[in-house]
Amino acid sequence: MKSEPMLLAQQFVNGLMLGSIYALVAVAFTLTIGVLNFLNFSIPGIFMLGGMFTWIFLKSGLPLGLVVLLALVIGAAASLLVERSSYRQMMGSDHFIPLVSSMGFLILYENLVLIFWGSDIQVVNSPFRDVSVTVFGLIISIPQLAGLALAVTMAYVLTRILYGTSTGRGLRAIAENPDSAIMLGVHVFRIVPVVFLFSGLFTALAGVIFALNYTQVHPFMGEEVALKGISAMVIGGMGSVWGAIVGGLLIGVAEILSISSFGSDFVDIAVYGLLLVILVIRPEGLFGGSALGRERL
Amino acid sequence: MSAVPALKIDNIGKHFGGVKVIDQLSFSVPLGARTALIGPNGAGKTTVFNLVSGVYPLDYGSIALNGADVTHVSQGERIKFGLARSFQNIRLIAHLTALENILLGQQIRAGGLRGLLYPLNVFRRNKWRDEARAALCDVGLEAYGDDMVGDLPYGVQKRIDLVRAELARPKLLLLDEPAAGLNPTETEELQAHLEGLTERGITLVVVEHDMQFINVLCEHVVVLNFGSKIAEGTPEEVRNHGAVREAYLGREEDEEAFSHAS
Amino acid sequence: MTSYQTGLLVILSINIVIAYGAYLPIAAGQMNLGIAGFMALGAYASAYVANNAGLPPIVTIFIGAGFAGLLALIVAVPILRTRGIYLALATFALGQIVAAAILNVELVGAAEGYSVLDHFGLATIAPITIATIAVVAYLNRTRFGLNLTAISQDELLANLFGVRTRRLQIAAFTLGAFFAGLGGALHAHYYNYIRPQDFNILLSIYIILFVLLGGTRSVLGPIVGAAIFTFLPEIFRDLDKKFSAFFDQVPDWLGQASAWRFAIFAALIIVFMMLRPQGIMTRGATRAAARWVAWCVRRLGFARSSGARP
Ligand SMILES: Nc1ncnc2c1ncn2[C@@H]1O[C@H](COP(=O)(O)OP(=O)(O)OP(=O)(O)O)[C@@H](O)[C@H]1O
Numbered sequence: 001m002k003s004e005p006m007l008l009a010q011q012f013v014n015g016l017m018l019g020s021i022y023a024l025v026a027v028a029f030t031l032t033i034g035v036l037n038f039l040n041f042s043i044p045g046i047f048m049l050g051g052m053f054t055w056i057f058l059k060s061g062l063p064l065g066l067v068v069l070l071a072l073v074i075g076a077a078a079s080l081l082v083e084r085s086s087y088r089q090m091m092g093s094d095h096f097i098p099l100v101s102s103m104g105f106l107i108l109y110e111n112l113v114l115i116f117w118g119s120d121i122q123v124v125n126s127p128f129r130d131v132s133v134t135v136f137g138l139i140i141s142i143p144q145l146a147g148l149a150l151a152v153t154m155a156y157v158l159t160r161i162l163y164g165t166s167t168g169r170g171l172r173a174i175a176e177n178p179d180s181a182i183m184l185g186v187h188v189f190r191i192v193p194v195v196f197l198f199s200g201l202f203t204a205l206a207g208v209i210f211a212l213n214y215t216q217v218h219p220f221m222g223e224e225v226a227l228k229g230i231s232a233m234v235i236g237g238m239g240s241v242w243g244a245i246v247g248g249l250l251i252g253v254a255e256i257l258s259i260s261s262f263g264s265d266f267v268d269i270a271v272y273g274l275l276l277v278i279l280v281i282r283p284e285g286l287f288g289g290s291a292l293g294r295e296r297l
Numbered sequence: 298m299s300a301v302p303a304l305k306i307d308n309i310g311k312h313f314g315g316v317k318v319i320d321q322l323s324f325s326v327p328l329g330a331r332t333a334l335i336g337p338n339g340a341g342k343t344t345v346f347n348l349v350s351g352v353y354p355l356d357y358g359s360i361a362l363n364g365a366d367v368t369h370v371s372q373g374e375r376i377k378f379g380l381a382r383s384f385q386n387i388r389l390i391a392h393l394t395a396l397e398n399i400l401l402g403q404q405i406r407a408g409g410l411r412g413l414l415y416p417l418n419v420f421r422r423n424k425w426r427d428e429a430r431a432a433l434c435d436v437g438l439e440a441y442g443d444d445m446v447g448d449l450p451y452g453v454q455k456r457i458d459l460v461r462a463e464l465a466r467p468k469l470l471l472l473d474e475p476a477a478g479l480n481p482t483e484t485e486e487l488q489a490h491l492e493g494l495t496e497r498g499i500t501l502v503v504v505e506h507d508m509q510f511i512n513v514l515c516e517h518v519v520v521l522n523f524g525s526k527i528a529e530g531t532p533e534e535v536r537n538h539g540a541v542r543e544a545y546l547g548r549e550e551d552e553e554a555f556s557h558a559s
Numbered sequence: 560m561t562s563y564q565t566g567l568l569v570i571l572s573i574n575i576v577i578a579y580g581a582y583l584p585i586a587a588g589q590m591n592l593g594i595a596g597f598m599a600l601g602a603y604a605s606a607y608v609a610n611n612a613g614l615p616p617i618v619t620i621f622i623g624a625g626f627a628g629l630l631a632l633i634v635a636v637p638i639l640r641t642r643g644i645y646l647a648l649a650t651f652a653l654g655q656i657v658a659a660a661i662l663n664v665e666l667v668g669a670a671e672g673y674s675v676l677d678h679f680g681l682a683t684i685a686p687i688t689i690a691t692i693a694v695v696a697y698l699n700r701t702r703f704g705l706n707l708t709a710i711s712q713d714e715l716l717a718n719l720f721g722v723r724t725r726r727l728q729i730a731a732f733t734l735g736a737f738f739a740g741l742g743g744a745l746h747a748h749y750y751n752y753i754r755p756q757d758f759n760i761l762l763s764i765y766i767i768l769f770v771l772l773g774g775t776r777s778v779l780g781p782i783v784g785a786a787i788f789t790f791l792p793e794i795f796r797d798l799d800k801k802f803s804a805f806f807d808q809v810p811d812w813l814g815q816a817s818a819w820r821f822a823i824f825a826a827l828i829i830v831f832m833m834l835r836p837q838g839i840m841t842r843g844a845t846r847a848a849a850r851w852v853a854w855c856v857r858r859l860g861f862a863r864s865s866g867a868r869p
């Protein structure tokens with residue numbers, strides 16, 4: 001039996017671990033919104049592809065490293081497909097058309113997976129099931145720790161790319177003002193796929209970690225997580241990479257702590273209520289400041 | 298001056314970021330006249346229109362329409378003071394027909410909720426459509442009434458844009474480069490049309506790069522450069538003004554336009 | 560008509576009403592991703608009143624719709640200050656809150672679901688749908704409709720011409736929520752049993768999708784979209800049984816009829832948005848359809864009169 005403060009600390013750690021998954025998804029959302037002003041609704045589907053293919057490949061006996069690699073490749077490819085057939089086609093048309101197409105992709109991906117692998121919850125034969133370390137009496141599972149570390153590392157790499165390379169400068173130019181970016185000679189068609197590539201990778205990675213960690217996957221697993229990811233992004237300020245990370249961790253912790261004291265329905269009301277209030281009175285997010293791009297009507 | 302000017306701009310200023318786009322600008326537009334607002338590219342002409350129509354708030358200064366201070370009146374209310382404008386890049390509603398675009402111009406006269414819910418397209422005849430059709434006929438566009446406006450040629454769109462603004466029955470009409478992109482015949486027609494507007498008592502302010510057009514049409518010219526007024530007077534006076542020549546110097550096309558005009 | 564066909568028509572009728580709930584704000588350039596929340600409110604409010612107040616059932620559905628409209632009106636003022644993605648997300652959050660809130664109200668069964676005593680059939684529902692279509696068709700032919708289109712394309716311009724853009728957007732949003740609530744109330748009175756999870760975000764997404772597939776520039780768009788959404792699944796019903804008439808071995812994946820129809824619906828959306836983002840029913844298409852109907856009527860009339868000739 002653990003003491004009360006230890007229990008709380010353990011829950012806090014668990015919350016951080018869950019939060020790192022939200023954080024990865026939130027970064028994926030914030031990238032397409034920040035740079036392209038595009039709310040990419042296919043992200044839950046890509047998350048699910050990451051998770052489902054982890055299960056599928058593990059089941060077929062491939063080594064873990066290869067499984068992760070393949071799942072990431074599939075996620076990235078699915079994301080690039082969205083770019084090809086929704087975003088690229090519709091630059092300059094009604095602003096919600098790409099959004100609508102990306103919703104189409106979500107439904108397409110979910111149902112294609114359902115058709116071939118069924119809608120049942122599948123148990124992932126994770127090699128990490130019982131691998132954990134104990135630090136100061138807190139149990140920390142290895143893939144969770146890896147997930148948290150990966151989330152932070154990838155966010156760091158991403159910001160280095162954004163601020164340190166010519167591709168990054170191009171991305172920020174597009175975020176600032178797409179028209180003048182084109183005029184200044186930024187190759188939008190070369191750079192936009194990069195956004196989708198990264199956002200696909202972040203999302204699929206979150207799906208892989210989720211599958212390995214929580215060992216349950218099904219065709220609709222992306223929805224709940226993506227909703228939390230969106231909330232995390234809004235709380236952190238749309239377009240801000242670090243805001244998304246912090247927002248994700250915050251929601252993870254808040255969720256774990258409050259479920260144990262209030263129940264999950266109440267958590268939903270609280271999270272979405274907070275989301276609504278922030279959107280209306282503080283659209284730049286709780287921490288304010290350096291959003292990647294500004295809203296372009 | 299005894300008469301109340303149609304538009305009085307009193308020491309206004311506006312900056313975007315660190316750039317002062319309009320700087321301590323004052324001028325008046327006499328009632329019933331045709332005034333030209335000219336200046337090199339980027340001088341701030343369109344910005345003046347945007348400030349007068351309330352699209353941007355002023356940094357300082359005041360604007361009066363027919364003696365009424367509208368500095369703090371919102372953009373959607375200024376039309377009630379008899380102000381209408383056109384845009385440098387035509388702003389028609391592409392998904393509506395030519396006729397429907399013109400109906401939009403009547404909005405301010407249509408009244409409140411009843412006007413909003415009055416059937417425009419249920420019975421065969423009604424006064425609003427008849428009026429709009431007649432206005433289209435006047436500019437020779439009756440054939441285009443039911444075409445989607447996005448598919449129409451540029452010259453036609455420009456005329457529709459103008460007619461729409463007229464149907465608001467403004468007292469003061471701001472036209473941003475109405476002759477740009479028109480062929481010589483169309484330009485002449487436009488000139489005649491604008492003269493007709495003055496006869497109907499509408500005060501005009503015209504932004505235009507074509508000096509020939511200005512010389513024929515306008516009796517009063519205000520010249521802007523870098524957001525400030527550098528000269529004002531008749532076309533003749535302005536043309537011989539040193540600062541004006543200087544402002545346009547080094548810009549070949551404008552110089553050309555000038556020598557054409559003189 | 561078999562009861563199967565009647566059932567389909569009822570579902571179509573309800574879907575059309577809901578479609579206009581999404582159509583109206585979209586026509587004003589706003590995306591309401593909380594349609595399902597407004598439906599839920601209409602469904603639960605009407606069901607509760609119907610079960611408890613002893614009012615005529617037809618009144619209760621309008622009370623339900625009124626509640627949805629009222630909520631919309633209250634939240635419209637703050638929410639419609641946001642735009643674009645922010646508005647989509649805010650309405651989405653609102654829908655989630657409504658569903659989560661209902662989940663906590665014991666009075667209407669919470670997660671258990673809630674039974675509705677009165678039942679509506681096609682005879683009640685179809686006239687309400689027709690009335691809804693008539694209202695929207697009428698509005699489209701007034702300055703209200705004209706101004707909404709203007710706002711959706713160039714809000715600044717509309718405002719400069721004296722269009723009360725804020726008020727009209729609030730009106731479109733509220734009226735849309737009213738129709739969504741009405742559709743939800745009809746849903747409750749047709750199925751006689753409602754659960755909070757019936758009104759989830761995915762439902763909102765489907766509604767938006769089929770409305771945009773149908774097209775938002777003509778009053779016929781939502782009808783066409785709703786019809787596709789309603790009838791497409793039927794084509795895939797019993798796919799494996801149809802298949803087994805020709806083949807001995809039926810692959811497993813053919814049995815997933817419901818997934819197939821959604822996948823194909825989604826593919827249709829994606830392809831359509833690429834090739835024809837304005838939707839199926841543009842105004843040109845609507846005119847062509849009207850001409851075709853007129854032509855058919857003339858032909859019929861001609862045939863009849865010529866047939867009557869000796
Ligand atoms: N919304 C804005 N934000 C930032 N800068 C602006 C904005 N509007 C105008 N400017 C700047 O203000 C200056 C004046 O622009 P304006 O459009 O008024 O010039 P103009 O005299 O109409 O020129 P032209 O003859 O090319 O139409 C330009 O340098 C322009 O870049």
Ligand SMILES: [Mg+2]
Nearest residue numbers: 342343344385
């Ligand atoms: Mg200009």
